[in-house]
Amino acid sequence: MITGSGVSAESGVPTFREAQTGLWAQYDPLELATPEAFLSNPTLVWEWYAWRRELVCNVRPNSAHTALAEIERRKPGLTLITQNVDGLHQRAGSRNVVEFHGNVHRNRCHECRALVDASPGAPPPPCPGCGGPVRPDVVWFGEAIAPQALQAAELALACCQVLLSVGTSAQVYPAAAFAQRALQRDITVVEVNTETTPLTAHADYALKGSATMWLPRIAEVVR
Numbered sequence: 001m002i003t004g005s006g007v008s009a010e011s012g013v014p015t016f017r018e019a020q021t022g023l024w025a026q027y028d029p030l031e032l033a034t035p036e037a038f039l040s041n042p043t044l045v046w047e048w049y050a051w052r053r054e055l056v057c058n059v060r061p062n063s064a065h066t067a068l069a070e071i072e073r074r075k076p077g078l079t080l081i082t083q084n085v086d087g088l089h090q091r092a093g094s095r096n097v098v099e100f101h102g103n104v105h106r107n108r109c110h111e112c113r114a115l116v117d118a119s120p121g122a123p124p125p126p127c128p129g130c131g132g133p134v135r136p137d138v139v140w141f142g143e144a145i146a147p148q149a150l151q152a153a154e155l156a157l158a159c160c161q162v163l164l165s166v167g168t169s170a171q172v173y174p175a176a177a178f179a180q181r182a183l184q185r186d187i188t189v190v191e192v193n194t195e196t197t198p199l200t201a202h203a204d205y206a207l208k209g210s211a212t213m214w215l216p217r218i219a220e221v222v223r
């Protein structure tokens with residue numbers, strides 16, 4: 001299972017690439033979501049992530065998140081690889097979650113990667129271990145996926161029989177490659193999306209519509 005921001009859209013968390021409502025239609029990712037942006041203007045980047053943190057603290061998981069958690073309870077082998085950094089899957093009860101792009105609620109040192117506690121308001125003091133700047137524990141453009149997350153996702157793909165791709169534009173790599181590699185290995189690929197994506201034409205089943213419409217139905221079939 002791989003999820004993207006479309007799963008959280010109906011909770012009130014904006015997606016990234018949708019025209020008008022997507023975050024990247026309103027904000028420049030080069031100013032907010034790259035290591036260079038952070039090093040040149042840490043306060044701006046920190047404040048933008050503080051806003052996103054607050055936003056996700058004030059919303060609730062929706063019926064798609066809940067359905068995915070129920071599917072995991074009934075199919076304990078399920079791994080949920082999410083590109084979302086909002087923690088809503090875990091709040092809905094999903095346990096085997098691979099946070100492929102990190103989590104906006106955690107902070108870490110930019111230099112030594114140690115996790116650091118920081119209050120949500122002002123930019124935090126430097127890392128107590130090495131003195132490096134402290135940043136949100138998310139993956140930015142141009143950065144590598146954390147080795148542990150990559151390894152867990154690879155393991156899930158290796159054992160996978162069905163891959164469900166939900167609410168992602170399937171454009172950001174390496175996450176987008178999982179569905180493509182699954183197709184090459186004759187794994188059944190099911191897409192749930194309100195729009196057409198580069199994956200739609202190749203998926204074995206392309207379920208057009210919202211995650212909150214399809215996921216409860218899929219959970220019902222599993223039940």
Ligand code: OAD
Nearest residue numbers: 004005006009015016017083167168169193194195210211
């Ligand atoms: P995108 O904004 O690229 O894509 C969101 C997808 O969700 C689109 O294909 C929408 O059609 C679909 N969608 C919207 N609402 C939906 C709904 N209610 N039900 C089902 N589908 C819906 O977001 P992601 O694919 O998550 O990375 O983007 C991937 C990565 O790009 C993000 O993790 C982020 C971003 O830059 C980083 O920040 C590293």
